[in-house]
Amino acid sequence: RTSSRPRILLKAPTLAEMEEMNIFEEEDSP
Amino acid sequence: HPVNIPRREKDFQGMLEYKKEDELKLVKNLILELKPRGVAVNLIPGLPAYILFMCLRHADYVNDDQKVRTLLTSTINSIKKILKKRGDDFETVSFWLANTCRFLHCLKQYSGDEAFMKHNTSRQNEHCLSNFDLAEYRQVISDLAIQIYQQLIKCMENILQPMIVSGMLEHETIQGVSGVKPTGLRKRTSSIADEGTYTLDSILRQLSAFHSTMCQHGTDPELIKQVVKQQFYIIGAVTLNNLLLRKDMCSWSKGMQIRYNVSQLEEWLRDKGLMVCGAKETLEPLIQAAQLLQVKKKTDEDAEAICSMCQALTTAQIVKVLNLYTPVNEFEERVSVAFIRTIQTRLRDRCESPQLLMDTKMIYPVTFPFSPSSLALETIQIPSSLNLAFLTRV
Numbered sequence: 001r002t003s004s005r006p007r008i009l010l011k012a013p014t015l016a017e018m019e020e021m022n023i024f025e026e027e028d029s030p
Numbered sequence: 031h032p033v034n035i036p037r038r039e040k041d042f043q044g045m046l047e048y049k050k051e052d053e054l055k056l057v058k059n060l061i062l063e064l065k066p067r068g069v070a071v072n073l074i075p076g077l078p079a080y081i082l083f084m085c086l087r088h089a090d091y092v093n094d095d096q097k098v099r100t101l102l103t104s105t106i107n108s109i110k111k112i113l114k115k116r117g118d119d120f121e122t123v124s125f126w127l128a129n130t131c132r133f134l135h136c137l138k139q140y141s142g143d144e145a146f147m148k149h150n151t152s153r154q155n156e157h158c159l160s161n162f163d164l165a166e167y168r169q170v171i172s173d174l175a176i177q178i179y180q181q182l183i184k185c186m187e188n189i190l191q192p193m194i195v196s197g198m199l200e201h202e203t204i205q206g207v208s209g210v211k212p213t214g215l216r217k218r219t220s221s222i223a224d225e226g227t228y229t230l231d232s233i234l235r236q237l238s239a240f241h242s243t244m245c246q247h248g249t250d251p252e253l254i255k256q257v258v259k260q261q262f263y264i265i266g267a268v269t270l271n272n273l274l275l276r277k278d279m280c281s282w283s284k285g286m287q288i289r290y291n292v293s294q295l296e297e298w299l300r301d302k303g304l305m306v307c308g309a310k311e312t313l314e315p316l317i318q319a320a321q322l323l324q325v326k327k328k329t330d331e332d333a334e335a336i337c338s339m340c341q342a343l344t345t346a347q348i349v350k351v352l353n354l355y356t357p358v359n360e361f362e363e364r365v366s367v368a369f370i371r372t373i374q375t376r377l378r379d380r381c382e383s384p385q386l387l388m389d390t391k392m393i394y395p396v397t398f399p400f401s402p403s404s405l406a407l408e409t410i411q412i413p414s415s416l417n418l419a420f421l422t423r424v
Contacts, residue, residue, distance in 0.1 A: 007142060007159065010095060012166035015173050018103055019110065 037423075044157050044407025045088040045424040046081060050097060052420045053104055056085065059417045061108040066125035066247070069415045075248020076403070079132035080410055081418070087140070087407075088424060090159045102167050105133075106174055113181060120185050121243055127178045128247035131398055134171045137164055139402045149402045157407055172398065179253075179396045183260050186240060190264060193228040193236060198269040198291050199279050201229045230291050234298050237261060241302060250401045255307035260394055262295065262309035266316040267388035273319055274347060274386060280354035282362065285323030292317055314342040315388065322351050327365045333372045345377040346386045 048056060060078050064070055082105055089097035109126050116122040138146040142158040244254050273279045292313055299305050318340045326332045340348050352365045412418050
């Protein structure tokens with residue numbers, strides 16, 4: 001069963017930490 | 031001749047395959063450059079959320095944790111970015127609130143956690159994530175949804191705020207009760223000035239516009255209820271605060287006008303099927319202030335009646351209204367100092383803050399009750415207008 005299959009917990013950064021991983025760096029820099 | 035035979039829907043597994051290098055293009059076309067007022071009008075509600083989730087399912091299916099992480103990060107950052115750019119546009123904020131909540135519901139509905147699978151079809155259960163537990167990301171997305179909700183409330187407040195005093199207090203729809211002579215002729219001649227005046231009708235029309243936008247975006251009904259409750263709180267608080275600061279608003283006839291306006295707001299709630307969302311209750315302090323303007327304020331019995339009637343007002347507010355009360359004709363008189371003293375004595379033992387004005391910036395805590403969707407992911411087709419031809423249905 002799908003529900004009983006063990007899954008790997010993906011650790012998540014916080015919202016603020018995520019912002020630091022700016023994916024739009026090129027475009028945002030002047 | 032290659033013949034393009036469309037696959038049957040049951041052959042699809044409700045996933046969207048994409049190349050890693052297309053991830054930026056995906057969030058650009060689907061989040062950053064999508065205009066809620068243009069292309070998005072004809073989409074099924076929550077489509078961007080479903081598309082993103084179907085991409086996520088594929089990254090999970092190929093067991094690529096890095097792909098899952100970067101897609102989630104790009105999605106969250108793109109939503110934040112678009113809200114930074116167009117955060118004062120109600121439609122944009124409402125659109126992304128609805129889609130962020132739908133994405134959150136999908137992460138739960140297809141998490142594989144039995145608590146969220148109760149309403150799933152067996153086919154939907156086959157579509158659960160198979161490799162990764164995204165519980166921590168769900169928390170981050172829920173935090174994001176809270177931020178967007180607060181932004182929506184601010185946005186809505188900016189639009190409503192300038193209408194409230196004019197529409198709820200100043201503009202008179204009941205002819206002839208104010209004691210001021212009807213000014214039919216003057217009204218006609220000053221129609222240009224009147225154009226800039228908001229009426230109760232402007233407020234009701236604005237509330238309907240907010241409501242229909244949220245419905246169009248597929249906002250959860252439970253969330254709409256919370257938004258409406260917050261809107262009514264703001265209307266009640268701003269109106270009451272102005273009444274407490276303006277002598278010209280504290281008369282018997284203003285009480286009458288306010289009660290009429292409140293009844294119209296209630297009628298709006300009834301019309302939208304929102305009578306049980308707690309919105310009406312937020313108007314209680316204003317309703318009581320309006321009643322206070324209309325009741326007799328002379329004898330000990332009157333004082334007793336006022337004290338038991340005005341439970342939603344603080345002593346400071348009751349006393350202020352009584353002090354400001356202004357008779358509009360010769361049959362009425364000012365409230366005596368002795369009467370106000372009697373009220374103060376009676377209310378002495380009340381445990382409450384000495385607060386006079388209501389906090390118009392207060393926001394009720396929001397919740398996003400789980401709302402699974404019956405939509406079958408394998409049936410979802412992507413309109414060409416979204417420019418996502420680089421995604422492959424799997």
